[in-house]
Amino acid sequence: MIRIQGGRPLHGSVAVSGAKNAALPELASVLLSDRSFKIRNVPDVADIRVMLRALEGLGAEADFNEGDVEIRIPGINTCSVPPEIVRTSRASILLLGPLLARTGEARVSLPGGCPIGDRKFDFHLEGLRRMGARIRVEDDFIVGRAPRLRGIDYTFPGVSVTGTENLLMAACLAEGETILRGCAREPEIGDLISLLRGMGAQIVSEGNDVIRVQGGSGLAGITHRVIPDRIEMGTYLIAGGFPGNDVTVEGGDPDAVTILISALRESGIRVESNGNAIRVHGADRILPLNVETEPFPGFPTDLQAQMTTLLTQAEGESRIKENIFDNRFQHTVELGRMGASICVDGDTACINGPTPLRGCPIHATDLRASAALVLGGLIASGETVVRNADQLFRGYENLPEKLRGLGAQIRVEKE
Ligand code: EPZ
Numbered sequence: 001m002i003r004i005q006g007g008r009p010l011h012g013s014v015a016v017s018g019a020k021n022a023a024l025p026e027l028a029s030v031l032l033s034d035r036s037f038k039i040r041n042v043p044d045v046a047d048i049r050v051m052l053r054a055l056e057g058l059g060a061e062a063d064f065n066e067g068d069v070e071i072r073i074p075g076i077n078t079c080s081v082p083p084e085i086v087r088t089s090r091a092s093i094l095l096l097g098p099l100l101a102r103t104g105e106a107r108v109s110l111p112g113g114c115p116i117g118d119r120k121f122d123f124h125l126e127g128l129r130r131m132g133a134r135i136r137v138e139d140d141f142i143v144g145r146a147p148r149l150r151g152i153d154y155t156f157p158g159v160s161v162t163g164t165e166n167l168l169m170a171a172c173l174a175e176g177e178t179i180l181r182g183c184a185r186e187p188e189i190g191d192l193i194s195l196l197r198g199m200g201a202q203i204v205s206e207g208n209d210v211i212r213v214q215g216g217s218g219l220a221g222i223t224h225r226v227i228p229d230r231i232e233m234g235t236y237l238i239a240g241g242f243p244g245n246d247v248t249v250e251g252g253d254p255d256a257v258t259i260l261i262s263a264l265r266e267s268g269i270r271v272e273s274n275g276n277a278i279r280v281h282g283a284d285r286i287l288p289l290n291v292e293t294e295p296f297p298g299f300p301t302d303l304q305a306q307m308t309t310l311l312t313q314a315e316g317e318s319r320i321k322e323n324i325f326d327n328r329f330q331h332t333v334e335l336g337r338m339g340a341s342i343c344v345d346g347d348t349a350c351i352n353g354p355t356p357l358r359g360c361p362i363h364a365t366d367l368r369a370s371a372a373l374v375l376g377g378l379i380a381s382g383e384t385v386v387r388n389a390d391q392l393f394r395g396y397e398n399l400p401e402k403l404r405g406l407g408a409q410i411r412v413e414k415e
Contacts, residue, residue, distance in 0.1 A: 083109035
C-alpha cells in the first residue's frame with residue numbers, strides 16, 4: 001500500500017533506470033547460448049525477479065547485484081516453466097521461443113488473465129508452428145516440440161512486441177533465413193537486436209518493420225548494457241507537467257519519447273531537452289489534447305493512463321483513444337473517485353477539466369494504472385492511499401524514493 005500526502009510541488013532531478021521491457025527478452029535470450037553473460041543496468045523490479053527465478057528453474061546460474069546480472073545456462077534441467085512463475089509475469093511467454101530453439105521442447109504455463117485486456121498469443125504460436133514446432137495447448141500449458149526450427153518468411157497479422165521478440169530469438173537458432181514482416185519497432189526490440197548481434201547472430205533490421213535473420217548455432221556470451229526505460233522516463237516527464245512542478249529527468253533517451261514531448265508542449269507545458277537531461281516546467285494552464293495510442297513511434301499505450309491523470313487538470317475536454325488494448329481505462333474509475341470527470345465510451349475516454357482531485361483510498365489494477373493513480377495522489381488535496389500497489393513495483397524501480405527525492409511525501413506500508 002502506498003500512502004501519499006498530496007499538494008506538494010515536485011522540484012529537482014530524477015535518474016532513469018534500465019528498461020524492464022528490454023531486459024526481459026534479453027534475459028530470455030541467454031537460453032540461446034551456454035556461455036556466460038553480464039547484462040548491465042537491469043532494473044530491480046518484480047517482473048525481472050520473476051524472470052530470473054524462471055531461468056534458474058530451467059538451469060541458469062544467476063547473480064543479480066547492483067543492477068548487473070551475471071548469468072549462464074550451461075545446461076537445461078527442464079523445459080517446463082511452472083504456472084506460479086507465469087501467473088505473476090506475462091513476459092514469461094518470452095521463454096517459449098528460446099526454449100524451443102535451444103532444446104527442441106518447451107512447456108510454458110498459459111499466462112493468466114490480465115487486467116488491461118485480452119492478451120492473445122496466437123501470433124507467437126502461429127509463427128513457431130510455421131517454423132516447424134508442433135504446439136498444442138493442454139491443461140493451461142503451451143506444450144511445444146521442435147526437433148529443429150527452420151527459417152520462415154512470416155508476416156505478423158498485427159503488431160506485437162513480445163511476438164516479434166519471441167520469433168526473432170527463435171530464428172537465431174533456426175535453420176536458414178527467417179524474414180519477419182510487420183514487426184514491432186519499439187526501442188526495446190532494437191536493444192534486443194544489438195544484444196543478439198553481439199552474441200554473433202546475423203540480423204539485418206531494415207529500419208522499417210522487416211527483420212532478416214540468418215539462423216546459426218554456437219552463439220557467444222557477451223556483456224550488454226540495457227537501454228534506459230522510456231516509459232519510466234515518460235512517467236516522470238508527465239509528473240513534471242503538473243502546475244508548480246519543475247522536474248529534470250536524467251539518463252533517458254529523448255529520441256524514445258519524442259511524441260510525448262510534442263504532446264506535453266502542445267498542452268502548454270515547457271519542455272527543455274539538453275542531451276540526455278530533459279527539464280519539464282509545470283504549466284499553470286494546461287491545454288486539452290486529443291491523444292491516440294499506437295505502436296512505436298506512436299503515442300505509447302504504456303503512458304496512456306499517466307497522461308489521463310495529467311489531462312484531468314487541462315482546461316476543457318480532452319479525448320484519449322486506446323487502440324492497443326481493449327480494457328485499459330480502469331484507472332479512470334479510481335480517478336473519478338478522486339473527483340476527476342472522465343467518461344469512457346468503448347475505446348475512447350473523454351476527460352473534462354480542470355477538476356481538483358481529493359485524496360482517498362483507491363485501488364491499483366495494473367502496472368501503469370498504479371503509476372497514474374500515484375500521479376493523482378501527488379496533486380490531490382489530503383491523503384491518498386493506493387492499495388494493491390505491488391503492481392507498481394513490477395515495473396518501477398525505487399519509485400517512492402525517487403519521488404521523495406523530488407519533494408513528494410510518499411511512503412510504502414504493508415498492505
Ligand atoms: C508489450 O506487451 C509490453 N510488455 C507491454 O508493456 C506493452 O503495453 C505492449 O507490448 C504494447 O506496447 C513487454 O514488453 C513485456 P503486444 P505485449 O503483443 O507484447 C494483440 C508494461 O506496462 N496480440 O504488442 O504482450 C494484443 O492482444 C506492459 O510494461 C494478438 O492479438 O503486447 C494487443 O491487443 C503492459 N496476438 C496487441 O496485439 C498476439 O499473438 C499488442 O500486444 C499478440 C498480441
